[in-house]
Each structure stands twice: as C-alpha cells, then as structure tokens.
Amino acid sequence: MNTDDSSWWPMGDGVLCNAASQTYPSCNTFTHALSFFNKIEGSQATARQTAELLRSVISQQRVPYTNQAGALIDAVKAIGEQLIAANPVELAVGNIVRRVLHIIREEDLSLTTAAIGGLNLSAVSDDENDDDRDGDSTLSAAAVAAAARSTLRPPSLQTLLEDTPVSAAVPQTSSSGGDSEGKSKFSFTAADKSSRSRKLKHDVIEAVNELIQDIVTCHEQIAEQAVEHIHQNEVILTLGSSRTVLEFLFAAKEKKRSFRVFVAEGAPRYQGHLLAKELVARGLQTTLITDSAVFAMISRVNMVIVGAHAVMANGGVIAPVGMNLVALAAQKHAVPFVVLAGSHKLCPLYPHNPEVLLNELRSPSELLDFGEFSDCMDFGSGSGSPLLHVVNPAFDYVPPKLVSLFITDAGGHNPSYMYRLIADYYSADDLVVQRRATAGN
Amino acid sequence: MQFDDQGRVNKSKKRAVFNQPEAKNRVELFRHLPQYEHGSQLTDLESKFLELDSMHPAVYKVGVQYLAGDVTGGNARCIAMLRAFQEVINDYSTPPGKTLVRDLTAKISSYVSFLIECRPLSMSMGNAIRFQKSRIAKLPLTLSETEAKAALCNDIDRFINEKIILADKVIVRHAATKVRDGDVLLTYGSSCVVEMILLYAHELGKQFRVVVVDSRPKHEGQALLRRLLAKGLSCTYTHINAVSYIMHEVTRVFLGASSVLSNGTTYSRVGTACVAMVAHAFRVPVLICCEAYKFHERVQLDSICSNELGDSNDIARVPGRPDVNSMDNRTNEKNLQFLNLMYDATPSEYVSMIITDYGMIPPTSVPVIVREYRREYLLI
Numbered sequence: 001m002n003t004d005d006s007s008w009w010p011m012g013d014g015v016l017c018n019a020a021s022q023t024y025p026s027c028n029t030f031t032h033a034l035s036f037f038n039k040i041e042g043s044q045a046t047a048r049q050t051a052e053l054l055r056s057v058i059s060q061q062r063v064p065y066t067n068q069a070g071a072l073i074d075a076v077k078a079i080g081e082q083l084i085a086a087n088p089v090e091l092a093v094g095n096i097v098r099r100v101l102h103i104i105r106e107e108d109l110s111l112t113t114a115a116i117g118g119l120n121l122s123a124v125s126d127d128e129n130d131d132d133r134d135g136d137s138t139l140s141a142a143a144v145a146a147a148a149r150s151t152l153r154p155p156s157l158q159t160l161l162e163d164t165p166v167s168a169a170v171p172q173t174s175s176s177g178g179d180s181e182g183k184s185k186f187s188f189t190a191a192d193k194s195s196r197s198r199k200l201k202h203d204v205i206e207a208v209n210e211l212i213q214d215i216v217t218c219h220e221q222i223a224e225q226a227v228e229h230i231h232q233n234e235v236i237l238t239l240g241s242s243r244t245v246l247e248f249l250f251a252a253k254e255k256k257r258s259f260r261v262f263v264a265e266g267a268p269r270y271q272g273h274l275l276a277k278e279l280v281a282r283g284l285q286t287t288l289i290t291d292s293a294v295f296a297m298i299s300r301v302n303m304v305i306v307g308a309h310a311v312m313a314n315g316g317v318i319a320p321v322g323m324n325l326v327a328l329a330a331q332k333h334a335v336p337f338v339v340l341a342g343s344h345k346l347c348p349l350y351p352h353n354p355e356v357l358l359n360e361l362r363s364p365s366e367l368l369d370f371g372e373f374s375d376c377m378d379f380g381s382g383s384g385s386p387l388l389h390v391v392n393p394a395f396d397y398v399p400p401k402l403v404s405l406f407i408t409d410a411g412g413h414n415p416s417y418m419y420r421l422i423a424d425y426y427s428a429d430d431l432v433v434q435r436r437a438t439a440g441n
Numbered sequence: 442m443q444f445d446d447q448g449r450v451n452k453s454k455k456r457a458v459f460n461q462p463e464a465k466n467r468v469e470l471f472r473h474l475p476q477y478e479h480g481s482q483l484t485d486l487e488s489k490f491l492e493l494d495s496m497h498p499a500v501y502k503v504g505v506q507y508l509a510g511d512v513t514g515g516n517a518r519c520i521a522m523l524r525a526f527q528e529v530i531n532d533y534s535t536p537p538g539k540t541l542v543r544d545l546t547a548k549i550s551s552y553v554s555f556l557i558e559c560r561p562l563s564m565s566m567g568n569a570i571r572f573q574k575s576r577i578a579k580l581p582l583t584l585s586e587t588e589a590k591a592a593l594c595n596d597i598d599r600f601i602n603e604k605i606i607l608a609d610k611v612i613v614r615h616a617a618t619k620v621r622d623g624d625v626l627l628t629y630g631s632s633c634v635v636e637m638i639l640l641y642a643h644e645l646g647k648q649f650r651v652v653v654v655d656s657r658p659k660h661e662g663q664a665l666l667r668r669l670l671a672k673g674l675s676c677t678y679t680h681i682n683a684v685s686y687i688m689h690e691v692t693r694v695f696l697g698a699s700s701v702l703s704n705g706t707t708y709s710r711v712g713t714a715c716v717a718m719v720a721h722a723f724r725v726p727v728l729i730c731c732e733a734y735k736f737h738e739r740v741q742l743d744s745i746c747s748n749e750l751g752d753s754n755d756i757a758r759v760p761g762r763p764d765v766n767s768m769d770n771r772t773n774e775k776n777l778q779f780l781n782l783m784y785d786a787t788p789s790e791y792v793s794m795i796i797t798d799y800g801m802i803p804p805t806s807v808p809v810i811v812r813e814y815r816r817e818y819l820l821i
Contacts, residue, residue: 265657265756266682267656267657267680267681267682268680268682270759270762270765273759273765274765276777280774280776280777283776284776285776286776286777286778287468287777287778287779287780288756288757288777288778288779288780289756289780289782290656290657290658290711290712290756290781290782291656291657291680291681291682291712291715292656292657292681292711292712292715292785293711293712293780293782293785294715295714295715295718295744295785296711296714296743296744296745296748296782296785296786297744297745297780299743299745300470300745321682321683321686322681322682322683324685324719325681325682325684325685325715325718325719328718328719328722329715329718332718355685355686355689359686367655367678367679367680368663368678369761372663373666373667373670376670387670387673387674387675387676388666388670388675388676388677388678389676389677389678390677390678390679391677391678391679391683391686391687392679392680392683393683393686396682396685396686397685
C-alpha cells in the first residue's frame with residue numbers, strides 16, 4: 001500500500017485512521033443500529049445516513065498514486081458489504097452503496113477522458129517525432145473509448161482485456177520518448193496525477209453530496225407531479241402511511257383540488273390512523289376503513305396511490321403487508337394503481353422468491369396477546385412441535401403487471417421501463433457488493 | 442327502509458321502542474343505511490325493561506343479546522329468534538273480538554320491528570320470519586286455539602331441525618369428502634358450519650392443518666382458534682393483510698356465508714371477498730358452506746347498496762395501542778369518518794362450489810334452488 005504523503009490530505013473531519021486495520025467507528029455504530037436496534041426507520045432516513053457514512057469513508061480513505069478509483073471502490077465495497085449484511089431487508093442501504101460505487105466509476109471515467117485530452121495537448125509542445133505523437137493520440141483515443149466502454153457495458157472478453165486503461169495509459173505515455181522528454185513528461189504526469197487524484201476524491205464527494213440532496217428532496221419533486229394526476233372530486237384509496245403519499249396529497253390540496261381519501265388502516269401497525277390524522281389536520285375529507293373492507297369500497301374509488309418500501313429491477317414492488325390485496329382488488333375493478341417511490345428505492349436486483357427472501361417476520365404479539373395462547377405456542381410441550389404458529393410478515397410483493405404507474409423524482413414511468421433507470425444509476429459490476437480478493441480493479 | 446328519507450325516519454322514530462341517537466359523522470356513501478351512536482343504546486334499552494308491557498320478555502332478552510353482540514352468526518341469531526317466537530306463541534291468548542291469525546301476525550310484526558331496532562335482520566332471519574308468517578296464514582280456520590298454537594310450535598321445531606340442524610349435518614358429510622390428507626385448509630372469521638366441518642374431518646382421522654385468518658375490529662377468528670386448538674388441530678393464525686403471504690401454502694379455502702343471492706353473489710362477513718379474490722389469484726378452490734334456507738331471491742352487485750354499519754368507535758380505537766389511540770377523541774371531527782362495514786358481497790366468479798344440504802352446487806344454480814325448492818315451504 002502506497003504511503004506517499006502527496007496522496008494524503010485532510011478533508012473535512014481531519015481524523016486520521018489506520019489504513020491497515022480499516023476501522024471506521026461511525027460505521028460500526030451505524031451497522032449496529034441497522035441490525036439490532038431498528039432505530040433508523042424508513043428508507044429515506046436510512047439512505048441518507050448511508051450516503052453520509054460513505055462520504056465520510058471516502059474522505060478519510062487514503063488513496064495511492066495509481067488506481068485511486070480502485071482503492072476507493074474497494075473501501076466502499078468493504079463497508080458496503082457489512083452494511084448490507086446487517087439488514088438485508090432494508091434494500092435502500094444496498095442501493096446507496098451501489099450508487100456511490102457508480103459515482104466513483106463515472107467520475108473516474110470523466111477525469112480520465114479530461115486528463116488524456118489534457119496530456120494530448122501538452123505533448124504537442126514537446127520535441128518528439130511524429131510516430132510517438134501519433135502513438136499518443138491513437139493510444140489516448142483508444143484508452144478513452146475503452147474506458148467509456150468498460151464502465152457502461154457488462155463485462156465481456158474485450159472489456160476484460162482493456163480492463164485497466166487508466167493505470168496502463170499513463171505509464172505508457174511516460175515511457176515513450178527520450179530521457180529528457182520522458183523526465184519532463186514524467187514530472188508533468190506526476191503533477192498531473194496528483195492533481196487528478198485530488199480532483200477524483202473532490203468530484204466524488206461533490207457527487208455524493210448531490211446524491212444526499214436528491215434523497216432529501218425526493219418528496220418535493222414527486223409532489224410537484226401531483227396536480228397532473230388528481231382531478232376534482234376524485235376519490236383516492238391508500239393503505240398504511242407513507243410520507244411521500246402525504247406530501248403528494250398535500251401538494252394537490254395546495255393547488256385547490258378537492259378530493260376525498262379512503263385510508264385503510266394497515267394492520268398490524270395501524271399506520272393508517274396516523275395518516276388519516278394528518279390528512280384531516282390539513283382539511284381533507286378522510287374516511288378510515290379496515291383492511292377487510294378494501295374490496296367492498298374499491299368499486300367507488302377512482303385511483304389507488306401508495307408508497308413503496310423498494311422497487312425491484314423487474315418493476316415489482318416490495319410494499320407494506322396488505323398491498324397485494326389492494327393491487328388485486330384494483331385490477332379487478334380497473335382502478336389505476338399508482339406507486340410513488342424516490343429513486344433511492346430503486347434496486348437493481350431481480351426479486352427471486354420475494355415473499356420469503358425479501359420479507360421480515362415480526363413478533364406474534366402484534367396479533368395475539370402473549371398470555372392467551374402461550375401454551376399452544378410452546379415448543380417445549382408435547383411432541384416438541386407447537387400446535388399454533390402465528391405468521392406476521394412485514395412486507396408484501398406486488399408483481400409488475402398489477403402496477404399502472406410509477407411516479408419517481410425523475411418523472412412518471414411504466415413498470416416495464418424501470419430496468420432502464422438502473423442503467424442510469426448503477427454499474428453492472430456492482431450488482432454483487434463483495435470485495436474481490438485479487439488486486440487490479 | 443330508506444334512511445336518507447327524512448319523513449320516513451321521523452315516522453319510525455315515533456314508533457321506536459328506545460332511543461337511538463344518530464351518528465354525527467355519517468359516511469355519505471351510506472346515507473341510506475342506519476348509522477347510530479352505539480355508546481348509549483344498551484343502557485337505554487335496559488332502563489326500559491320495566492316499562493315495556495307490550496314486549497314479551499323472551500323477545501326483549503333476544504333483542505338485548507343482539508344489541509350487546511352476545512349472539513352472532515346467522516344460524517345462532519335465527520334459532521334464538523325462533524325459540525323466542527315459540528315462547529310468544531305458547532303464552533299467547535287471543536284477545537276477545539279478534540282472530541288468532543291476524544292478531545298473532547300483527548304481534549309478530551311488532552316484535553320483529555323491535556328486533557330490527559336492536560340490530561338489522563340477517564337474511565336467514567328474514568327467511569325464517571317469512572316462513573313463520575306463511576304458516577300462520579295457512580292455519581285452517583277449524584282449529585281451536587290450543588291446537589293452532591301446538592301446530593305452530595311444531596312447525597318451528599321442524600324448521601329448526603330440518604333447515605338448520607340436519608342441514609348442517611348433511612353439509613358436514615359432503616364437505617368432509619373434500620378434505621384429503623396433507624391438506625392445508627384456510628378459513629376466515631368464525632363460521633359455525635366450517636368449524637363443524639373441521640372438527641368432523643379431524644374426528645375421521647384425516648391429517649390436515651388449518652389456517653385461521655382474522656381481521657379487525659371483531660377478531661372473530663380468535664374464538665374459533667381457541668376451540669380448534671382445544672380439540673388438538675394444528676393451526677396457523679394470521680391477519681387478513683398477510684393472506685397473500687400464506688396463500689401459496691393453502692390447498693382449499695372454506696368460507697361461511699350469511700346468505701347467497703340469486704346472482705351467485707355471496708353475502709358474508711366483510712373481508713370474505715378479499716380472501717376469495719386472493720385465493721382465486723393463486724388458483725386455490727374456494728368452497729362456500731351455506732344452508733339452503735339462507736338463499737335469497739334478491740340480487741346485489743356491490744357491497745354498498747345494502748349493508749350493515751357497526752360501531753364507528755370500534756374502528757377509531759385500537760385496543761392495546763395507545764400511540765394510535767390518540768385518534769379516539771376525534772370521532773366527532775368534521776372531516777373524519779370511520780366506516781365499520783359488517784358485510785360484503787363476493788362475486789360468483791371467485792367461488793368454485795357451494796356446499797348446501799341439497800348437495801354441492803355451482804354458484805349459478807342458486808336461483809334454481811330458490812325457485813324450485815322454496816315451494817316446499819308452502820306445501821308442508
């Protein structure tokens with residue numbers, strides 16, 4: 001590991017950390033909070049905290065001369081692995097880790113393009129023969145093209161062979177040409193390299209700041225689209241409570257649309273009660289119904305608007321339990337089912353067996369009082385297998401064919417389009433967040 | 442009766458036996474149905490106990506039981522009402538100058554309107570009352586009073602025996618053939634017929650497991666769960682939102698019904714339609730178990746035109762959740778309404794089969810039975 005002082009500078013916190021042990025105290029507390037205490041509730045808060053944590057990791061990370069991007073990516077992957085393992089059901093954590101990795105790759109690519117373009121211009125002033133110059137220009141063009149291809153396309157044999165354009169390109173240009181020119185060029189490239197690495201970290205941190213800003217303001221951007229979808233005298237149905245839905249409805253109310261809302265209470269958390277309270281405080285006509293009455297009432301509803309816990313790559317939705325019921329009823333009565341989700345909820349994974357793998361089973365005490373059936377639920381009595389099992393899942397999977405529209409902070413989309421957004425936000429290399437044992441990339 | 446018609450409402454209030462304050466925050470969509478404040482009804486009725494000379498104590502007792510919710514379920518309510526009518530008939534004596542037929546019919550009608558005030562009639566009760574009145578009307582004029590009374594009581598006994606008790610036995614025999622070893626049976630709420638089926642199949646020695654789905658506000662499934670566990674059945678308990686999660690394990694769904702209407706729609710406890718819809722989406726057969734006396738020639742397309750509204754406080758208050766219950770003092774806020782539906786209508790395409798005492802029929806055969814076999818009421 002390069003301990004060159006030119007690659008280390010204070011950034012914000014000014015806390016030095018031991019590169020060998022790679023301990024980040026803030027990371028450990030965050031991981032603990034995620035896995036054990038569930039203190040951080042809600043995808044938005046989780047996403048924001050993850051992004052801030054990764055920002056501090058990046059700023060504290062010491063990067064070597066060559067392959068800074070690789071070092072940053074390794075560091076983020078190491079932390080990201082721990083964060084994802086702490087709470088696999090909270091998909092927003094994995095999403096943000098992958099977003100940051102994508103940011104690092106993108107910033108690196110743009111810097112490479114700019115740097116190689118800059119090198120080309122400065123090389124003209126040197127006294128070199130034409131062959132070298134031609135070699136430089138063709139190499140830089142090829143390097144740029146290769147870098148561009150490798151970051152945006154899935155790995156293939158071609159991209160694997162051109163895998164390290166960054167680290168390969170710079171030493172080659174420095175080795176071509178005579179000694180004096182080489183030395184001057186070497187010193188130039190050295191200065192250029194350090195300024196480039198400084199710039200990389202700086203750019204990455206700026207981009208992560210933008211990401212945090214996007215996460216924080218996603219509600220406003222979604223709420224701006226409310227007026228396009230809600231007309232006068234509309235009847236809207238929702239289940240449980242979602243802050244995005246709340247802001248959405250408020251925005252429509254601000255624009256003087258009058259509409260009524262049916263809120264299903266969303267057992268066993270009963271968050272629908274809280275949502276109804278907030279809606280009534282703002283002057284909206286609200287009716288609170290039980291979840292069992294959803295089918296009875298949906299024939300008189302114009303639109304169903306709900307929030308989501310996560311949106312998967314196929315357009316499927318992981319939502320609070322009971323949502324599949326509402327989606328099926330809406331399909332039967334041809335009522336549009338609209339899902340509001342910030343872009344930090346978009347997950348690049350495909351849901352395989354989501355009812356089991358992406359679900360969380362909560363305590364039976366939310367359904368039954370502890371004292372009543374405790375003898376039947378006891379594993380110790382009789383043959384060792386209890387007579388009574390209580391099932392209390394926290395999430396539900398809604399398949400993409402039941403969803404009419406996704407409204408994200410990037411606009412409204414069909415479920416069949418969601419996989420394209422993934423190409424914008426994530427890199428194909430990052431789908432499995434695992435630190436690779438080999439050095440290189 | 443139309444509760445959105447103010448004239449009729451005022452007229453019925455004058456005839457009413459006890460006071461029922463109307464709910465302040467009525468849901469607009471249900472203006473045609475009665476919505477009352479449930480808090481003071483029971484105490485009001487109990488305080489009137491000594492004032493009601495015209496009310497037979499047996500009918501009064503049944504009314505109080507309905508209002509308090511002690512007697513629930515179509516069969517139980519129907520049997521309670523008919524037994525009360527038996528006592529009424531036994532204690533009845535024709536006043537001078539009146540005929541038995543007309544006077545008794547008028548008395549029964551007044552008792553029925555009292556019971557409606559306590560709780561709106563279920564379809565099973567409506568059919569039983571129609572049977573009763575037709576029996577009274579068909580009494581031969583040559584009978585003496587004691588003979589007429591004995592004949593009427595006999596008719597009631599036969600009705601209860603044939604249409605309810607024996608019918609249940611036949612249904613249980615039929616349905617038990619549909620339970621195989623290794624089955625996972627799902628049921629919703631608490632239906633007495635489905636409970637009998639499960640216990641009978643268990644006695645026959647079939648190996649199966651039961652999933653009990655429950656919902657707010659009544660949590661009727663918990664009582665069923667207790668009784669099943671006492672008999673040693675292995676059960677899973679969940680709430681209605683988790684039905685999509687559990688449905689992939691389920692092989693059959695058994696549901697009870699308050700009534701089956703002539704267009705094949707099943708009218709039963711709210712939430713049944715949701716369970717049937719999810720079962721249909723997962724291709725699990727849905728079997729409705731319903732005695733034939735509950736069939737009705739009415740037709741209904743949705744759950745709104747005709748329904749029953751319960752206590753809105755049951756929705757506002759969640760027992761054991763103080764963080765949510767800060768809503769409680771807001772029941773009278775202008776913009777907020779609570780809707781406590783009791784019934785809903787399940788479309789016929791979600792139902793695979795209806796098991797009745799006439800056999801196992803598809804939902805499309807219900808109007809046939811209503812038309813062909815109802816005549817036997819009149820031919821007895």
